[in-house]
Amino acid sequence: MKYQLQENCLTIFLPKEIDHHNAEDMRETADSIIRSQHVKYIIFDFEKTDFMDSSGIGVIMGRYKTIHFLGGEIWAVHTNERMKKILTMSGMTNILQIYEEETV
Amino acid sequence: MKGTNEMKIIFESRSENEGFARVSVAAFLTQLNPTLEEVADVKTAVSEAVTNSIIHGYENEIHNIEIRCRVNDRLFVVEVKDTGKGIEDVEAARTPLFTTKPDLERAGMGFAFMEAFMDRVIVESKPKEGTLVRMEKTIGKGRELWTTQSL
Numbered sequence: 001m002k003y004q005l006q007e008n009c010l011t012i013f014l015p016k017e018i019d020h021h022n023a024e025d026m027r028e029t030a031d032s033i034i035r036s037q038h039v040k041y042i043i044f045d046f047e048k049t050d051f052m053d054s055s056g057i058g059v060i061m062g063r064y065k066t067i068h069f070l071g072g073e074i075w076a077v078h079t080n081e082r083m084k085k086i087l088t089m090s091g092m093t094n095i096l097q098i099y100e101e102e103t104v
Numbered sequence: 105m106k107g108t109n110e111m112k113i114i115f116e117s118r119s120e121n122e123g124f125a126r127v128s129v130a131a132f133l134t135q136l137n138p139t140l141e142e143v144a145d146v147k148t149a150v151s152e153a154v155t156n157s158i159i160h161g162y163e164n165e166i167h168n169i170e171i172r173c174r175v176n177d178r179l180f181v182v183e184v185k186d187t188g189k190g191i192e193d194v195e196a197a198r199t200p201l202f203t204t205k206p207d208l209e210r211a212g213m214g215f216a217f218m219e220a221f222m223d224r225v226i227v228e229s230k231p232k233e234g235t236l237v238r239m240e241k242t243i244g245k246g247r248e249l250w251t252t253q254s255l
Contacts (some may be wrong), residue, residue, distance in 0.1 A: 054213040058211040
């Protein structure tokens with residue numbers, strides 16, 4: 001899993017498909033960084049992602065709990081229509097902000 | 105009446121087969137000329153059902169999962185079957201946010217997703233015998249099929 005850390009902000013570049021199979025790996029990687037680097041903000045970057053099921057929702061919810069406890073926030077960027085639908089349907093839009101980029 | 109068609113795949117309950125399962129079902133679905141959204145809906149629903157069988161049905165032991173797909177005119181039916189431990193209370197299991205495995209960070213949204221993305225979801229389950237999830241979706245609803253004419 002690719003990620004980038006800038007001060008206390010962790011950007012996670014999500015894979016093409018997020019399911020139960022790769023959710024575990026994402027969770028472990030994210031948690032080890034959050035624990036060791038005092039992360040307060042997490043940005044989930046969906047640029048490469050075109051498939052996500054409820055396992056992905058579990059990963060986001062879990063990270064939110066940790067970060068929220070520390071007074072942080074989570075964001076989603078580069079979400080396509082499908083990802084927006086999944087995030088909205090599952091109520092994730094109540095706990096994360098979808099960052100909309102202005103289209104040129 | 106348009107044709108009927110059927111396929112069946114059996115694979116081991118390994119998490120790496122989740123991708124294989126949903127892509128195979130999606131490939132079979134293409135004969136109904138679905139929209140991208142309909143394909144995505146079916147893939148998500150299949151992924152949820154297969155994940156349930158792996159995590160809950162077999163509790164990560166390796167056994168077989170069977171998927172049967174049928175098309176009948178524009179109706180698409182997919183069944184995901186395991187012979188795992190079954191569900192004690194199907195109604196509770198279908199409740200959004202219900203999960204027996206919060207420690208695994210399961211969101212408890214598997215059935216909610218299946219119901220949201222398919223027209224109909226039927227669950228047959230017996231403790232110690234296994235679970236069958238049958239999902240139906242009419243493809244091309246509210247969309248007239250257009251045909252091309254030869255010049």
